[in-house]
Amino acid sequence: MTELLNATETGIAEAARLLREGALVAFPTETVYGLGGDARSDTAVARIFEAKGRPRFNPLIVHVAELDAARAVAIFDDRAERVASAFWPGPLTLVLPLRPSARLSPLVTADLPSVAVRVPAHPVAQALLHAFGGPLAAPSANPSGKVSPTRAGHVMAGLSGRIAAVVDGGTCAVGVESTILGLTDGAALLRPGGIPAEALEDCLGHRLETGGDNERPNAPGQLASHYAPSAPVRLDVAAPERGAFWIGFGPEAGGADLNLSPTGDLVEAAANLFHYLREADLRAKGPISVSPIPDRGLGRAINDRLRRAAAPRPVA
Ligand code: TXA
Ligand code: MG
Numbered sequence: 371m372t373e374l375l376n377a378t379e380t381g382i383a384e385a386a387r388l389l390r391e392g393a394l395v396a397f398p399t400e401t402v403y404g405l406g407g408d409a410r411s412d413t414a415v416a417r418i419f420e421a422k423g424r425p426r427f428n429p430l431i432v433h434v435a436e437l438d439a440a441r442a443v444a445i446f447d448d449r450a451e452r453v454a455s456a457f458w459p460g461p462l463t464l465v466l467p468l469r470p471s472a473r474l475s476p477l478v479t480a481d482l483p484s485v486a487v488r489v490p491a492h493p494v495a496q497a498l499l500h501a502f503g504g505p506l507a508a509p510s511a512n513p514s515g516k517v518s519p520t521r522a523g524h525v526m527a528g529l530s531g532r533i534a535a536v537v538d539g540g541t542c543a544v545g546v547e548s549t550i551l552g553l554t555d556g557a558a559l560l561r562p563g564g565i566p567a568e569a570l571e572d573c574l575g576h577r578l579e580t581g582g583d584n585e586r587p588n589a590p591g592q593l594a595s596h597y598a599p600s601a602p603v604r605l606d607v608a609a610p611e612r613g614a615f616w617i618g619f620g621p622e623a624g625g626a627d628l629n630l631s632p633t634g635d636l637v638e639a640a641a642n643l644f645h646y647l648r649e650a651d652l653r654a655k656g657p658i659s660v661s662p663i664p665d666r667g668l669g670r671a672i673n674d675r676l677r678r679a680a681a682p683r684p685v686a
Contacts, residue, residue, distance in 0.1 A: 393407075401564050453553075
């Protein structure tokens with residue numbers, strides 16, 4: 371059952387309470403409705419991917435109430451400070467270096483060294499972020515592959531029964547997603563959106579590159595072997611192998627060095643995935659072998675990520 375909450379003080383307090391429990395709540399922003407979850411909680415973020423049925427762990431936008439909170443998760447240079455003070459709160463997302471002390475779930479950033487962050491202007495989004503008191507990961511609140519929702523009814527039509535609640539804040543004024551500006555190296559328009567590229571160029575005093583192609587290392591998930599562990603990775607290994615570090619899944623993997631989910635729960639497995647790949651990379655003295663993961667629901671995103679980790683490495 372998905373609750374439809376009014377954008378009153380009571381409704382927003384209830385939404386914040388649900389978010390603190392790790393549940394998912396859709397809320398209005400000035401661009402589109404976002405599907406919010408605690409950006410610091412591995413389980414909450416795994417649930418976002420599950421609810422949307424996303425086939426891969428692409429990085430999500432982190433929403434915060436104000437510039438100071440954004441500075442706590444990302445490293446701002448002069449250019450970032452300039453565009454943030456010109457366009458926030460508003461429909462602009464900045465991709466910046468991740469601050470090491472940010473304490474975000476690695477699922478939010480797909481374990482990248484960068485983070486997408488935005489300060490939404492919508493008064494209901496602002497009220498919810500203040501009531502919750504932390505960063506919210508929030509992709510558009512629609513099933514993967516469907517149109518982004520601009521009314522609470524659209525969210526209900528797509529996600530009813532899959533999320534805890536929707537805060538009804540009426541119709542989104544902008545109606546398209548935020549513009550994404552990448553400032554990790556150079557200045558690149560990663561996604562056109564609510565703020566025109568020309569306005570950003572005027573503010574920065576130069577033209578933007580257009581990003582998102584295969585050559586750009588900061589375009590997430592493009593290279594097959596992106597952010598692979600340094601040890602070789604073998605997939606679909608159902609039994610321990612001599613000399614290999616075994617990441618198991620499910621009750622059959624009793625002898626595993628680490629088990630993504632002893633009970634075979636895909637949400638738990640997704641929440642543990644990036645942590646365990648890193649830990650395995652530190653502890654492995656040989657190859658890393660991984661149990662078969664069922665290729666349904668979140669298992670598809672887990673397998674996508676594992677295939678990248680196991681892909682042949684580019685020659686440096
Ligand atoms: O208007 C919006 O931005 C909406 C509302 C709800 O705020 N949110 C939204 O979020 O569209 P999401 O998570 O669907 O957008 C994610 C986009 C993807 O295209 C992703 O590739 C990019 O942001 N992105 C996130 N982190 C990134 C990173 N570290 N580097 C490059 N791109 C990143
Ligand atoms: Mg979307």
